[in-house]
Amino acid sequence: MLTRRAQFIPLLALLGCATHHAGPRRTPACVAPKTDSLHIDITDPADSNAAAYVRPCGAQGWPASIQVIDPRAARDALDAGIDVLITSDAAAVAYAPTHPEYETGPLPWNRLYLLLLPSGTRGTGGGEALRTDLATNAVRVEARPAQSRGCGAVAPVIGSGLNPQIVYADNDSIARALAERLVALASRSGDLAPLRLAQVADTTRLHTRGIRTDSLPLAVAGGADLGYIVGVPFPVESAPCPDAPGIVPLIETRPTAMVRRPDTPR
Amino acid sequence: MSFRTRLLLVIAAIALIPLTAIGLLVRREMDRRFAAQDERRIRELSSATRTALAGADTSLARRLASLATALAADDRFRAAVRASAGGSTADRAYMLDYAARAMQLTGLAMLEIVDDSNRVVSSGQFRNDYGRVDTLLPPPGRTALVTARTPTGPLLTLARTDSVRIADHRFTLVGGIAVDQAFLRALSPDSTLRVSLTATDGDVRPVVTRQANDLDVLRASVDHWFATTIGLAAAAVLLVALWLSRRLSAPLAVLADQTAHVDLDRLDVDFTTDRDDEIGALSRLLAAMTRRLRLSAARLRDAERRATVGDLARQVTHDIKNGLAPIRHVVRHLSEVERAAPETLSTVFAERRGTLDASVAYLDELARQYARLTPSLTLRPSDVNAVARDVASSDSSTVTTTLAPDLPPVAADPLVLRRIIENLVANAIDAGGTVNITTRQLPSRDVQVVVADSGHGMTAAQLAQASTDFFTTKTDGTGLGLSIVRRLVADLHGTLHIDTAPGAGTRVSLTIPHA
Numbered sequence: 192m193l194t195r196r197a198q199f200i201p202l203l204a205l206l207g208c209a210t211h212h213a214g215p216r217r218t219p220a221c222v223a224p225k226t227d228s229l230h231i232d233i234t235d236p237a238d239s240n241a242a243a244y245v246r247p248c249g250a251q252g253w254p255a256s257i258q259v260i261d262p263r264a265a266r267d268a269l270d271a272g273i274d275v276l277i278t279s280d281a282a283a284v285a286y287a288p289t290h291p292e293y294e295t296g297p298l299p300w301n302r303l304y305l306l307l308l309p310s311g312t313r314g315t316g317g318g319e320a321l322r323t324d325l326a327t328n329a330v331r332v333e334a335r336p337a338q339s340r341g342c343g344a345v346a347p348v349i350g351s352g353l354n355p356q357i358v359y360a361d362n363d364s365i366a367r368a369l370a371e372r373l374v375a376l377a378s379r380s381g382d383l384a385p386l387r388l389a390q391v392a393d394t395t396r397l398h399t400r401g402i403r404t405d406s407l408p409l410a411v412a413g414g415a416d417l418g419y420i421v422g423v424p425f426p427v428e429s430a431p432c433p434d435a436p437g438i439v440p441l442i443e444t445r446p447t448a449m450v451r452r453p454d455t456p457r
Numbered sequence: 458m459s460f461r462t463r464l465l466l467v468i469a470a471i472a473l474i475p476l477t478a479i480g481l482l483v484r485r486e487m488d489r490r491f492a493a494q495d496e497r498r499i500r501e502l503s504s505a506t507r508t509a510l511a512g513a514d515t516s517l518a519r520r521l522a523s524l525a526t527a528l529a530a531d532d533r534f535r536a537a538v539r540a541s542a543g544g545s546t547a548d549r550a551y552m553l554d555y556a557a558r559a560m561q562l563t564g565l566a567m568l569e570i571v572d573d574s575n576r577v578v579s580s581g582q583f584r585n586d587y588g589r590v591d592t593l594l595p596p597p598g599r600t601a602l603v604t605a606r607t608p609t610g611p612l613l614t615l616a617r618t619d620s621v622r623i624a625d626h627r628f629t630l631v632g633g634i635a636v637d638q639a640f641l642r643a644l645s646p647d648s649t650l651r652v653s654l655t656a657t658d659g660d661v662r663p664v665v666t667r668q669a670n671d672l673d674v675l676r677a678s679v680d681h682w683f684a685t686t687i688g689l690a691a692a693a694v695l696l697v698a699l700w701l702s703r704r705l706s707a708p709l710a711v712l713a714d715q716t717a718h719v720d721l722d723r724l725d726v727d728f729t730t731d732r733d734d735e736i737g738a739l740s741r742l743l744a745a746m747t748r749r750l751r752l753s754a755a756r757l758r759d760a761e762r763r764a765t766v767g768d769l770a771r772q773v774t775h776d777i778k779n780g781l782a783p784i785r786h787v788v789r790h791l792s793e794v795e796r797a798a799p800e801t802l803s804t805v806f807a808e809r810r811g812t813l814d815a816s817v818a819y820l821d822e823l824a825r826q827y828a829r830l831t832p833s834l835t836l837r838p839s840d841v842n843a844v845a846r847d848v849a850s851s852d853s854s855t856v857t858t859t860l861a862p863d864l865p866p867v868a869a870d871p872l873v874l875r876r877i878i879e880n881l882v883a884n885a886i887d888a889g890g891t892v893n894i895t896t897r898q899l900p901s902r903d904v905q906v907v908v909a910d911s912g913h914g915m916t917a918a919q920l921a922q923a924s925t926d927f928f929t930t931k932t933d934g935t936g937l938g939l940s941i942v943r944r945l946v947a948d949l950h951g952t953l954h955i956d957t958a959p960g961a962g963t964r965v966s967l968t969i970p971h972a
Contacts, residue, residue, distance in 0.1 A: 281550065327546055328553060329585050371608040372585035379589070399608040 221248035222450035224274045229255035234262040234278040237422065238446045241298045245275050248453040262364075269293065269449060276449040279332035279365070284447045293449045297333060301446065303425040304369055305341045306357075306439040309350035309414035321376070326442045329372035330365050333447060337440030344423040347437045350414010358410055359420040361401030366420040369441055370399040373418070460709070461702040468698035469691070476690050480683045487679065498650060499665045506644050506652050506663035513615060513634060514600045520563045521619035521632045527559070528570070528628070529621045538624045556581035566635035567605040567614045573627040582607045594618060594631055602656045603633055613637070615654065615661060708736040716743060724751040725952030725968070729901075755947050777823075783816045836949070838866035838972035839874055841904050845894045848878045855886055859895040867904050867969040869949045874969075877949075880942045881908040881965050888912025888963060902971045903951075909964040915957045923955075 222229065224247055231242045236259050247253045260268060265283035268276050269290050276283065277298065287295045322336035357373055359366035378394035397417065402410060411419050425443055528534060534555055537548040560568040560581030568581035571591050580586045583606050595601035595616050603616040614633030621628050634640065636654055644663070645652040653664045715726050728744035730737050787809045794805045842860045849856040867874075878894070885892040890911030897905050915923065923939045946953045950970055957963035 285547070328549060328587065331550060331554075367608075368585060371583065374608055375583060375586040375589065375606075395606075395611070398610045 221246050221453060222275050223248050223453045224253065224451070225272060227253070229253045229274050231255060231257045231275040231277065232260045232265070232268045232273045233257060233276075233446075234260055234265050234280055234283070235446065237302060237424070238277050238279070238298075240424070241277050241301055241446050241448070242275070244298050245277075245448060245450060272451075274451050277446050278449075279444060279446045281331040283449075284333075287447075287449045290449075292452055294452050295447060295449045298446050298448050300335070300443045301425055302365075302422045302444045303337060303339050303341055303344065304365060304420060304422045304441045304444070305337075305345060306369075306373065306441055307345060307348045307411060307419040307421060308437040308439065309348040309352035309416070309418075310437060311350060311414070312352035312417055312437070322441055325369055325372055330368045330442065330444070332365055332444050334365075334442045334444045337443050339426060339440060339443065340435065341423065341438050341440045342435060345411075345421060345438060347435060348411055348414045348419065350416075352414060352417050354416045355396045356398050356400045356416050357418045357420060358400050358402055358407070358416045360404040360407045362404055363420075363422060365442075365444060366422055367399065367401060370420045373420075374399050459706075461706040464702040464705060465695070465698045468701060469694050472694040472698075473687070473691055477687060480687060484676075484679055484683060488676065491675065495667050498647060499667065502645060502647060502650050502652065503663055503665045506665065509644055510600075510615070510654075510661060510663060514617065517565075517600065517615070517617050517632060517634060518619070520565065521617065521630050524559055524563060524568070524630055524632065525619045525621040528555075528630070529623060531555075535623050538626055552579055553584060553587055555579045557584055560632075563632070565632045567603070567612060567616060567631070567633035569605070569631040571629045571631065575629075578628070582612060591631070594629060600661050602636065602654055602661055603631070605633065615640075708732070708740075712736070712740060712743065719747060719750070724754055724947075725954050727952070727954075751947065751950065751952070755950070758944065758947065777820065781816070781820075783812050787812050835870050836868045837870070839869045839871045840864075841867055841869075841874065841896055841906055841969065844871060844874050844878055845896060845906065848875065848882050849894055852882075852886065856882055856892045856894065859893060861897045864896055864898055864904055865902055866972040867949075868972040869969055873945050873949065877942050877945050877967065878906065878908070880939070881967070884939065885910035885912065885963065885965075888914070890962060899968065904969050904971060906967040906969070907964060908967070909962065911962045914959045914961050914963050916959055920955060920957055 222245055224230070229245070229247055231245065233239055233242065239257055239259070242255065242257050262278060262280040262283070265276060265278045265280045266286045269283070269287060276287075276293075278284070284295065287293055319336060326334040326336050357370040359370045361367070374397050377397045400416075407419070407421070410416065411421070420441075422444075533548065533551055537552040540548055556568045556570050556579035558581075560566075566582065569577055569591060570579040571577050571594070575591050575594065577587050577589045577591055585608075586606055589606075593603060595603055595618050597618055597620070600615055600617045603614050605612045605614050605616070613636045615636050616631055616633030619630045619632070621630065641652050641654075645665070649667065651666050653666070654661055655664050656662075712728075715728060719726050724747055726747060728740045728747060730740040732740065790809060791802065791806060794802050842864050845858055845860060849858045882892060882894070885908055888910045892908065892910045895907040895909070897907075899905055943953060946967060946969075952968045954966040954968075955963065956966070
C-alpha cells in the first residue's frame, strides 16, 4: 500500500479531457472520505498517477493511502465502501451505478498503446479504421484511437522479427486484447488489415505470446519477434515529432474513477 | 580334427542346440501371445473409445441445445442483434464476450456464434476473432474434427453445431471439446495404446494404435537377454567342455606317449597308475600287455639264442680255426725244422714264439667275449645292496652309493646281477664325472637300482643305437656292454630305463622283481 500526502488536481479542471465517449458521464468533483484519511484502490499499478486527480471535498492535503487490488476484487471494494476506486475494469464500471453513494466518471487519458515492429519486420501499420476497431471492440476498457504518435516513448526496435508471434506483458489485459485482435486480423484483407507482414508467408502461424512484465524489455531489445505491444504513460509526445518507423500507435486508454459522493454519510 | 576338438564340439552342440531351440520357441510363443493380447486390447479399447465418443457427442449436443435455448432467451443479446452496428458499445461488448462466458459455464473448449452469413459474432476461445467468416463449420447434427483458431495457435476440437433464430437472424453455435493429449489419454487409460481420431466421410472414428516401441522394446529386451543368456551359457559350456575334454584326453595322450616308446627291445615302459576308471583299466591292460610282451620277448630271445647257437658255433669254430691255424702252421714248421735241422730248432722256436703267444691271446680274448654273451642263469634270492657295495669298492674314489636299508632280496643270479651293475658302472666311469649307485624299494616291493653319472651323456640317436650289438663310441670298446646288459635284465624279468642328454649325464634305472 502506498501512503502519501496527496497533491490534488481539481477534478473539475479536467472535464475537458474526457471527451471521447458521449453521454452524461463527467469526472467526479470531489470525494468524501469515510475517515480522516483518503483510501484509494486501483486495479492497475499504471494508474497510480491517476490518484493525483482525486481530492477530498472541503479539505486540503489529506493523507491518502493507495492500494493495488485485483480487478476481480473491484466490485468487492465498492461493496466494502472504499473512498475511491480507480479502474478500467468494465465489469466494475458497469456495477458502480448499483451503488448510488458513488459518483462515477472518467479520468484523463493516461496510457498510449503502441505496436513495436522490429527493423526486420518490414511491416506497415494499419489505418484509422483499425485503430477505431481496436478502441471500440477489441479492448474492454474506455479507449480511443491513438492521437499521439508515441514519439519519445520508446526507441525503435532493432531485430530480425522472425518469430511469428506478437508479444505482450502477460499481466496487461489491454495489451493482450490488442495482440489477439491483430493476430485475428492478420490474414484478412480490407481496411482492417493491420499489417503488411512480408516475412510471414503463412499468417495462420501467427500467434500471441504473453511473457513476464520484467522480461518484456529484454525481449523488445532482442527484436526476435514479429511485434510487441507495449503501454506507455500518456501524454509523452513533445513537438516536433518525426515519423518513427516501426512504432505504430494503436489506442489511448483512461481509467474510470468511482468516488464517494459528498452527501454520503460518513 | 583331434579327439579333444571333437569332444569339445559335441559337448557344446549338445548343450547349446537345445538351449537355442528353447529360447527361440519361448520368444516365438511370447511374441504370438503378446500380439494376440494386443489385438484384444486394441479391439476392446476401440469399442470403449467409440462409446466414449458417442457419450461426448451426446453431452456436446445437450450443452449446445441448452446454450441455444439460453441465447434465444437472452434479451440483451437480442437487443445487440437488433441494434447491429449501430448499438451501444456496451451491447456490442456484451455480444463479443457472450461466447467466452457461455464457454466457461458449459466447460467447452471452443464456442463460436456465427450469423447467417457465417461471420463470427462472438468467439469464446478467441474473443477478438470477431468478424471472420468461418468456412469450416461442421455439418448440422454431426460431430466433426474442427481446428479452431485461438490467439496462441490452432486448437483441434471435436465439434458440432446447433442453431437458434433471433430477431429474424439465424445464428449457429459451434461448440467443441479439445482433442488434446489429456482428452486422448482419458480415452486410453492404457499407456501402451494410443488413441487418435480421424474424420472419414464426415464421421469421426477412433484409431487405436499400439505404441510400437513398447512391443519392439520388449522384443529387443528379450532378444538382448536371450543373446546374453546364450552367450554366457555358451561360454560356460565351452569352458566345461574344454575342461572335460582335457581331463579325458590328457591321460590318453600320456598313454599314447608311453605306448609310442614300446618296442620289442624297449619293454620297460612304466604304465603304473592309481586311477580306478577306464583310463586306469586301460593303463593296467597296457602294463599287463607289456609284461606279457617282456616274457614273450625273453622267450623269443631265448629261441633266437637257441637258433643262433648253430651260427655261433660255426662262428666259434671258424674263430677257433682262425686262431688255431697259425699255431698249426708254427707246429708244422717246428716239426719240419726238428726233422731237417734239429740244431736250429731253438732258434726257430724263438722266432715263432711271438706268433704262438698272439694266437693264444686271441683265443683267450675270444673265449672271454663269448663267455659274456652266454652267461649261465640261476635265479635265487640275492642282495642287491651287497652287489652294489662290491662293485663300488673296486673304484671307491669315483663311485659312491646311496643304498636303501632293509631292501628285500630280488630274484636274480648274483653273478648276472654283478655283471649288469659292473657294466653300467663301467660305462658310467667311461662317460666321465662322478658315479652314484642308488637303491630303493618300489611300492610293488620290486627293487630299483639307479646308476647315475655326471658325464657327457648321449644324444637321442646314440641312445637308440646303444642297445645294438658291437656299437660303441669308445676306441677300445667291444660294443657289447649295453646290449649284454639289456639281455641280462630281460633274463631277470626286469626293466631298464635310460634318461640321458648331451652334457647332462646319464641316469640308468634298473628294476628287478623281488624274490
